[in-house]
Amino acid sequence: MKTAAVICEYNPFHTGHKYQLDKIRKDLNVDSIITLMSGDFVERGEPAIFSKEVRAGISLLNGSDLSLLLPLPYATGDADLFSYGAVYILNALNSVDYLVFGAECDDLTLLKEAASKLRKAGTIDSDSLKSGLKQGLTFAKARVGLFPEYNDILDKPNNILAINYLMALDTLNSKITPVVIKRKGSSYTEKGLNKNTLPSATAIREALLSSAHDHKEKTEAISDFIPENSLDIINREIPIFPDDFSDTLMYSLLVNKDNYEEYNQVSRELSDKIKNNLHDASSFTELAEKLKTKEVTRARINRALLHIMLGIKGDNEALKDLLSHLQYIRVLGFKKDSEGLLKKISDSSELKLLTKIPAVYDSLNKETKLIIDYDIFASSLYGKIKGTSIHEFKKPLIIV
Numbered sequence: 001m002k003t004a005a006v007i008c009e010y011n012p013f014h015t016g017h018k019y020q021l022d023k024i025r026k027d028l029n030v031d032s033i034i035t036l037m038s039g040d041f042v043e044r045g046e047p048a049i050f051s052k053e054v055r056a057g058i059s060l061l062n063g064s065d066l067s068l069l070l071p072l073p074y075a076t077g078d079a080d081l082f083s084y085g086a087v088y089i090l091n092a093l094n095s096v097d098y099l100v101f102g103a104e105c106d107d108l109t110l111l112k113e114a115a116s117k118l119r120k121a122g123t124i125d126s127d128s129l130k131s132g133l134k135q136g137l138t139f140a141k142a143r144v145g146l147f148p149e150y151n152d153i154l155d156k157p158n159n160i161l162a163i164n165y166l167m168a169l170d171t172l173n174s175k176i177t178p179v180v181i182k183r184k185g186s187s188y189t190e191k192g193l194n195k196n197t198l199p200s201a202t203a204i205r206e207a208l209l210s211s212a213h214d215h216k217e218k219t220e221a222i223s224d225f226i227p228e229n230s231l232d233i234i235n236r237e238i239p240i241f242p243d244d245f246s247d248t249l250m251y252s253l254l255v256n257k258d259n260y261e262e263y264n265q266v267s268r269e270l271s272d273k274i275k276n277n278l279h280d281a282s283s284f285t286e287l288a289e290k291l292k293t294k295e296v297t298r299a300r301i302n303r304a305l306l307h308i309m310l311g312i313k314g315d316n317e318a319l320k321d322l323l324s325h326l327q328y329i330r331v332l333g334f335k336k337d338s339e340g341l342l343k344k345i346s347d348s349s350e351l352k353l354l355t356k357i358p359a360v361y362d363s364l365n366k367e368t369k370l371i372i373d374y375d376i377f378a379s380s381l382y383g384k385i386k387g388t389s390i391h392e393f394k395k396p397l398i399i400v
Helices: 015-028 052-061 079-092 108-121 127-134 139-146 148-154 157-171 201-210 215-222 228-236 242-255 268-280 284-291 298-310 316-323 339-348 357-363 366-386
Strands: 003-008 032-038 066-070 098-103 177-182 328-334 352-354
Touching: 003 015, 003 079, 015 032, 015 098, 015 177, 032 052, 032 079, 032 339, 052 066, 052 228, 052 328, 066 079, 066 339, 079 157, 079 316, 098 157, 108 148, 108 157, 108 177, 127 139, 139 148, 148 157, 157 177, 201 215, 215 228, 242 268, 242 284, 242 298, 242 366, 268 284, 268 298, 284 298, 298 366, 316 366, 328 366, 339 352, 357 366
Parallel strands: 003 032, 003 098, 032 066, 098 177, 328 352
Antiparallel strands: 066 328
16 A cells, blocks of 8 residues: 655645645555644644634545644744654654655755755754854845755745755655655745636635635635635635734733743744834734844744744754654544555554544643643634634544
């Protein structure tokens, strides 16, 4: 049995994602596809536009056989933490043959070459990179300065993630084979929708934001870019946006004002800047915009604020170390005919598949409990904002 895996957010799932899953099935001739998906908050430092249950269900309707949850600290981490956490989990399953990812560059040899060089001298801890950061450069610009020969690939987000996946595979001595699919259609940051090309998730979110209070307008805005079998599901959902959490964020910042630096991605300089701007902003996006500088990107600001709100403490290395103690990985859902895949994982994996949290919660080690508790808290908060109150313990598996 050959199995491919995709690390994803599906924020939201669209026709470009459907294209990728169909291409994996056709080109690699795999028996099954695992999607390891971010939960209710995502890597760009924002809430997911739809809940993890909705997004996982749509992915299962459109090509995935098993949807697993990427735990919150890694789903909301920077590219390094996001990639390492996801690859660690997939590697520990001992059941994945291919890790498939999209990128603007589909030259795997070039991506591997860049990954090898960056792993040696392009990490946040390397002396040469620290020098660039001290000069006021962003992490991305400092790295491009060290490796100008990769300028064309290091300035594109999907290439950066691809390189980080490759670095993580190398670090873990993984036997998983990486496969790159050239990204088609709109760029990741494209905010406009074009019926003649595959969309970007950013553009769909923008369309949903502009039509959030008009059901008919929302349907018309996105109908060409969502798989037909999922459109009714999406149309029943209320989209969630960062500013829906403004009051919650402001409260968290007020009660934690003396210890911002304990949280992931929060430096002393950023901590001081948050304190100086806190009372001059009335929303999540307004505060994030005030904190943004040439040296610190908006995505990093978003993540820092989100980590304070969600209580995610520790630096990347501490959070990576947590994974070495992880006992379980949560299942969001699966297809009815995926018994063979589930048995393969059950027989081979270093991690057990967790389908019912209450059944094992009391027996978990403290590190696994901590990781699961992060997601329980995040899910409860997301549910309150969304207007639902189903506790994480009581949510059923999604079976299609």
